[in-house]
Structure formats: C-alpha cells, structure tokens
Amino acid sequence: MSKKTSKTVIGIFVVGALVLLMAAIVVFGSGDLFKRTNKFVLYFDGSVKGLAIGAPVMFRGVSIGTVKDISLIYDSKAGTITLPVIVEIEQGRIKGAPSFGNLDGDKKMIALGLRGNLEIQSFLTGQLMISFDFYPDKPAKIRGLVNQYPELPTLPTSPDIFEIMENLPIKEIAKNLEATSQGINKLVNSSAIPRSFYDLQNTLSETKDAMHSVSLLTEYLEEHPESLLKGKVAQ
DSSP states (O other), rough: OOOHHHHHHHHHHHHHHHHHHHHHHHHHHTEEEGGOOEEEEEEEEOOOTTTTOOOOOEEEEEEEEEEEEOEEEEETTTTEEEEEEEEEEEETTTSSSTTTTTTHHHHHHHTEEEEEEEEETTTTTTTEEEEEOOTEEEEEEOOOOOSSBBBBOBBOOOOOHHHHHHOOOHHHHHHHHHHHHHHHHHHHHHHHHHHHHHHHHHHHHHHHHHHHHHHHHHHHHOOHHHHHHHHHHOO
C-alpha cells in the first residue's frame, strides 16, 4: 500500500511540474526569458529629458533593445556632469554583423562607425529613444568612466530636438483631439442617424420592389410575346 502511495505522490509531483512548466511557457511566450542580451553604457553630455527607462533602442527603425538605467556622474575636476545610460541589446539582431558583447566584436562595430544618438520617439508626448546607425565620418569618443559594461560611442545631442519638443503645441493638439472626440460622440448619438438609416432602408425596399416588378414583367413578355405585338398594333 505504501508503494502505491509513493507512486501516486511522485505522479502528482510530475504532473505539477509539467503544469508549472507549461505556465512558464505561456507567461514567457514572447521568448524574452530565453533571449541572449548584453548591456552597454552610453554617455550623453546634454539633457536626456524625455528619455525614460524602458525606452526603445533602435537600429534604422528596428528594435534591438531597451534602456535599462539612467544615472548621473559628476566630475569634480572638470566641473561637468555626464549622463551614463545603460542599454540592453539583444544578440544577433543585426544579422551577419560582428557580435555585440565581446571586445573584438565591439571594436569592429565601432570601427565601422556604429554610434548612438537621441531621437524623438513621439512628437505628441515628447518621449525620446536611442537610435543606432553607422557614421564612419564621426569620431568615436570613449569616456571610460564605467568599467562594468562595454562602452558604445554616441553623437552629440542636437539642441533642435528639445526646441522642437518645447515648441510643440501639446495643449492645442489635446484640445483638437477632445473636440474631434466630442464631435464623433454627438454624431453617433444624433437622432438624425437612425432617421437616415430608416430612409435608406425604405429607399432600398422600394428599389427592390420596383426591380421585382420589372423582373415579373420581363418574364411575362417572354412567355407572351403576342401581347407586345398587340400593344404595337393598338398604337
């Protein structure tokens, strides 16, 4: 009896483990759990207002990672503040390119001109993202302030980005969206719409009846062509 009980208990544990495994596969169905990623540090001298943790890291419009951390480093000697940004990039996203995450691969990518840049993600919200591309004519400035992660060089942030975001008529856009929403709501709830549908239904019904009458008349004339001849004689 004890042996049977032990087998039953083992079976329950096995089934439970399988259920947990299936649940994990469903929860992590996107495959993020099994993706191989590497973290890198990028430095920006100017403001990163609008860049948030979780912002996308793109390469020519294709997502290759996300922003994981943003911090501040104050250089007391130079009297400057540097903004290191930690990004996580998925391995193998750029097919055929040298692998990210190893020293030789990083050096090759940098030598090819790989640079990070701040770009506007949404004109409506003013959110920023990091965009990578190859700029072989731009110098690769390496700071070497954080040794925990390999460093990828960046381009100077264009002040036009912040000028554009500051000049965006956010309030006006919001008002226009609200007015449009209210207009659609009034139109949908208007009593004129049911009336229009009723009139359209009546028109379609009358057209259908007329077409049916024409069809019956055509069939009758085909079966009784003499009636058509009589009509001509009578005229």
